[in-house]
Amino acid sequence: MAPDPKTGSMVTADSIDGGGIRGIIPAVFLAFLESKLQVSFYILFSMGTGELDGPNSRIADYFDVVAGTSTGGLLATMIIAPNKENRPMFAAENIVEFYLEHYPILFMVATVITHNLLKALTNLFGPKYNGKYIGILLKKELGDLTIKDTLTNVVIPAFDIKRLQPTLIAISHISSGVLTEDSEYMEMDSKKMLVLSLGTGIAKKAEKYNAVAAAGWGLLGWVYKKGNTSLLDAYGDASSDVVDIHISTLFQSLHRKKNYFRIQDDTLRGDAASLDIATPDNLQALVEIAKRRLKQPISRVNLARDR
Numbered sequence: 001m002a003p004d005p006k007t008g009s010m011v012t013a014d015s016i017d018g019g020g021i022r023g024i025i026p027a028v029f030l031a032f033l034e035s036k037l038q039v040s041f042y043i044l045f046s047m048g049t050g051e052l053d054g055p056n057s058r059i060a061d062y063f064d065v066v067a068g069t070s071t072g073g074l075l076a077t078m079i080i081a082p083n084k085e086n087r088p089m090f091a092a093e094n095i096v097e098f099y100l101e102h103y104p105i106l107f108m109v110a111t112v113i114t115h116n117l118l119k120a121l122t123n124l125f126g127p128k129y130n131g132k133y134i135g136i137l138l139k140k141e142l143g144d145l146t147i148k149d150t151l152t153n154v155v156i157p158a159f160d161i162k163r164l165q166p167t168l169i170a171i172s173h174i175s176s177g178v179l180t181e182d183s184e185y186m187e188m189d190s191k192k193m194l195v196l197s198l199g200t201g202i203a204k205k206a207e208k209y210n211a212v213a214a215a216g217w218g219l220l221g222w223v224y225k226k227g228n229t230s231l232l233d234a235y236g237d238a239s240s241d242v243v244d245i246h247i248s249t250l251f252q253s254l255h256r257k258k259n260y261f262r263i264q265d266d267t268l269r270g271d272a273a274s275l276d277i278a279t280p281d282n283l284q285a286l287v288e289i290a291k292r293r294l295k296q297p298i299s300r301v302n303l304a305r306d307r
Contacts, residue, residue: 011065014065014066014198016069020044021071021107022272026200035093038054058088065154067154081142081151085250101136190251194259203265
């Protein structure tokens with residue numbers, strides 16, 4: 001792991017949501033950002049005002065902390081994993097290609113089994129996906145790399161099912177100054193934080209469910225409805241919105257609202273809103289959705305209306 005930032009005017013953080021196959025959306029965002037950083041700093045270098053890598057610049061060069069949940073954790077890992085030259089193993093554009101190549105295989109069950117009843121029966125008697133393919137793939141790409149080898153600080157939240165509480169990967173590394181009561185541990189100045197938050201898209205405008213119908217659901221209705229897991233949809237979207245509103249409120253209270261920037265798409269519908277329909281057509285559709293979002297005007301959360 002990279003050392004904690006000790007100098008400089010700003011601490012930069014990149015946070016990436018979870019969302020199954022929809023992780024390709026923030027992957028497109030990152031590829032776009034990386035391409036712009038390469039061009040911008042190439043221009044600065046040609047003008048004699050900078051000495052950065054130009055075409056070799058990578059996302060990991062610009063963030064002190066990269067965090068990700070679920071598929072966002074995979075993205076974070078790919079961004080900060082070093083190669084033999086101690087440079088990022090993956091360019092951001094290669095991560096998009098990774099999704100397009102491997103996710104149809106990883107989520108093959110959902111792609112092949114299209115009948116909702118058959119899906120439900122299959123999922124009742126075991127895990128929907130066994131995770132073996134992604135495990136083999138990551139072992140091949142990452143080898144024996146550990147968190148101490150990463151090119152910058154990384155945070156991957158997880159949930160301890162035994163203790164029923166959240167945890168962080170390698171928290172002893174991340175918070176060693178706090179845990180040991182290190183007298184040199186410095187309190188963070190929130191005003192010096194710059195946060196880029198990348199969403200995986202939500203179906204807010206699709207109106208997938210309604211309160212009248214949900215009031216009559218039993219256990220099965222909340223667990224499985226129209227090919228989706230209703231309860232997870234509700235918790236996932238609620239968590240995403242609450243965190244966004246909380247962080248927006250925090251930065252605005254510090255008079256630093258421009259220090260928090262979130263990119264999210266709320267127009268997903270049909271297959272695009274699913275976590276695991278990884279057909280080539282759907283993945284490509286998600287890529288196009290991400291590209292369209294990048295062309296949209298900037299907007300911020302209206303704290304008075306929570307939207």
